[in-house]
Amino acid sequence: MDGGGGLTRSAPVLVVVAVLLAAGHKVACDAARIGPPGNLIFTFMSATCAFLPQRLGEIPLHLALVAATAALAWLVCMAPALVRPEGPQCTAVARALEAAVRLAHAEGPAAARARHDAAAAVNALAHTAPVARGEPR
Numbered sequence: 001m002d003g004g005g006g007l008t009r010s011a012p013v014l015v016v017v018a019v020l021l022a023a024g025h026k027v028a029c030d031a032a033r034i035g036p037p038g039n040l041i042f043t044f045m046s047a048t049c050a051f052l053p054q055r056l057g058e059i060p061l062h063l064a065l066v067a068a069t070a071a072l073a074w075l076v077c078m079a080p081a082l083v084r085p086e087g088p089q090c091t092a093v094a095r096a097l098e099a100a101v102r103l104a105h106a107e108g109p110a111a112a113r114a115r116h117d118a119a120a121a122v123n124a125l126a127h128t129a130p131v132a133r134g135e136p137r
Contacts, residue, residue: 014050049062095121099114099120
């Protein structure tokens, strides 16, 4: 490797930068309770960018492009909320009910797995539907 990326040519420095960015992404995604794939995409993107050759004067333009594409991606991901704003809550309720039915019909060793699935579905519902917990919208 010629180390010809980023603002430095030192591969160890670039790796340390990528690791620190990955740690920051992990903490932010965990705090925001972003589900799978979580910080994976952010980490791939930033680690790739850390190793790309660029000059200091190009960084503002690159950051603006990243912000613009992130905004576009967010709009695409949030577009279904315009048509069905309570879709995630409905899905969480349906999954919790399905898990409860499976638990009611489970016997023997399958009952432990069904109990776990029901608990996970109810937990997901509690995080998805604040209205179900009596919190105001």
